[in-house]
Amino acid sequence: MLPIAIDANGGDRSPAAIVGGALRARDELGVEIVLVGTPDVAPLAGDLPLIEASEVIAMDADPGQSVRRMKDSTLVRAAEAVRDGRASAMISAGNTGATMASALLRMGRISGVKRPAIATPLPVPSGGHTVLLDAGANAECQPDWLLQFAQMGAAFARARYGIDEPRVGLLSIGEEPGKGDALRKDAYGLLAAAGALDAAGGRFIGNVEGRDLLTDDVDVVVTDGFTGNVALKSLEGGMKALVSRLLEAFGASDEARAAADVLMPELLPLYSSLDPENTGGAMLLGVDGVCIISHGSSGETAVVNAVRVARDMVEGGMVDALAAAIAT
Amino acid sequence: MLPIAIDANGGDRSPAAIVGGALRARDELGVEIVLVGTPDVAPLAGDLPLIEASEVIAMDADPGQSVRRMKDSTLVRAAEAVRDGRASAMISAGNTGATMASALLRMGRISGVKRPAIATPLPVPSGGHTVLLDAGANAECQPDWLLQFAQMGAAFARARYGIDEPRVGLLSIGEEPGKGDALRKDAYGLLAAAGALDAAGGRFIGNVEGRDLLTDDVDVVVTDGFTGNVALKSLEGGMKALVSRLLEAFGASDEARAAADVLMPELLPLYSSLDPENTGGAMLLGVDGVCIISHGSSGETAVVNAVRVARDMVEGGMVDALAAAIAT
Secondary structure (H helix, E strand, O other): OOOEEEEOOOOOOOOHHHHHHHHHHHHHHOOOEEEEEOHHHHHHOOOOOEEEOOEOOOOOOOHHHHHHHOOOEHHHHHHHHHHOOOOOEEEEOOOHHHHHHHHHHHHOEOOOOOOOEEEEEEEOOOOOEEEEEOOOOOOOOOHHHHHHHHHHHHHHHHHHHOOOOOEEEEEOOOOOOOOOOHHHHHHHHHHHOOOOOOOOOOEEEEEEOHHHOOOOOOOEEEOOHHHHHHHHHHHHHHHHHHHHHHHHHHOOOHHHHHHHHHHHHHHHHHHHHHOHHHOOOEEEEOEOOEEEEOOOOOOHHHHHHHHHHHHHHHHOOHHHHHHHHHOO | OOOEEEEOOOOOOOOHHHHHHHHHHHHHHOOOEEEEEOHHHHHHOOOOOEEEOOEOOOOOOOHHHHHHHOOOEHHHHHHHHHHOOOOOEEEEOOOHHHHHHHHHHHHOEOOOOOOOEEEEEEEOOOOOEEEEEOOOOOOOOOHHHHHHHHHHHHHHHHHHHOOOOOEEEEEOOOOOOOOOOHHHHHHHHHHHOOOOOOOOOOEEEEEEOHHHOOOOOOOEEEOOHHHHHHHHHHHHHHHHHHHHHHHHHHOOOHHHHHHHHHHHHHHHHHHHHHOHHHOOOEEEEOEOOEEEEOOOOOOHHHHHHHHHHHHHHHHOOHHHHHHHHHOO
16 A cells, blocks of 8 residues: 555644654554655654645635645645555645645546535444535535435445445435425435435435434435535534533532542543544545545544544545446 | 413424413413413313314424415414414414414514524523524525524524624634625625614624534524524534433443432533523514424423513514614
């Protein structure tokens, strides 16, 4: 396997935590890594190879403009490494929009893919994951794009989680086929058509609602990037608010602290499953290469997990599986 | 004050829990109530007056069709009671779409209102509420409707929560003004225009994201009914999933149960603030009368709380405040 390219300058905790995670991933997983970073990364990198770049696209920079203008940026160089066969995958915790734009412009799309989509695995508290896509790549979508998202999402859920025949739901505001806006009604028709998900190995189960996202009633939830991003961030915000109030309650008195200590062995697995460090990040599906989008707050553990996901996707032939899934 | 009309046959636990709640509301709040129900409700109603209706619109019935065809249904009769000056407000835990359609068709809109919207108060775990609208009345929206939702939401937050100058945010997928789809970009321009929220007494603070919904950084969050409904149900589902895993952890062993008992005094206020029984339901803003939409699972306490909200809205002159807020 070719090395996995990691953007050393992307993310709130870059470069130290990113490079630290890269070193850990190399040692713990035995995966070859190549860093893409500015010259000042070199002293941190130890014996990891470094592709040097002179620029860093800021977290809040305009994605399209930055990628067009900053041709020697770490993100653009990382995507080029995949395109040119010097890396098997790219990982960045930097500017999400610029990561997508770099991957799209340098790697190109899988033949037949209309638009790439961000697939985000949501940890279900009772166990397992629900794959939500598009989680933010395309604010406005056409019905046939949603069909392709469903096909790619099903192939992803099969490859990533070993689900034999993933159940695919269309995110709407009621279970009946007629519910939702024009986009949902048209997409429903395409998804319900005979054979729509056959090549992808998935099964359409109809509309699902926001409340189904964290249940084990559905494996892949399809929506436009605006709605998907709002749903994802609403969940993240809700969990964070609730957990921080819980921690307050647990620390309210000596008695409460002692009681919370007793409960910790039960609560830690739950807490750990919700921690973004452990999900390994989202994946940009539909570009002609593996591209992992990590959380901006990624630390070392998140990087290790992202490398694990990237390795699995490369070894499992994810890009070929996606190409096969959208073939109609 | 005229009596408050309650749909005795609406909701999963109707009529028993609804009528029980109506009796409690009358006794505990000293508010006059009139039930609207089928003849078999009479034996439960005690000395509460009953407007008889012969039909009940099912929870999953098509709203538009039902309201047009079932003219002697409890929902249509409740809305007529408000229209005809026999009641000051209507409350239903039944079919949400049919509740909206009944109110809209029988009460009509406040002069100048383009579309009514469902305003749902979200309990913020650290205290207070964020008002989300539209939470599901209009799956597809125009930019100028969102402007009116902002105006009505600000007036509602002032009247309901006594917030002097509510901070109004536009729900999008990034904080910068250009973020989001065409609807968001156009709505942003209208909301940012000088004086847009002056009559409503609110202040536009720009785009907000899903993660801001349960924080105290914003008082009113404006969006289309599709996105709002998905965000609301995602939060509800996420909270439910997390709370049920917590309860599992709390009951995992005798030791855990004992520790959880110690923490209960700290956790109950949080649990209670998240319980839909305690929010009093959502309000349909923009129709020419007070209309409270309660959760389908409403029990007695939810009915009492809904009556409390309805009374406050009537006594506080909510409908006039909304009319003033949208005047430009």
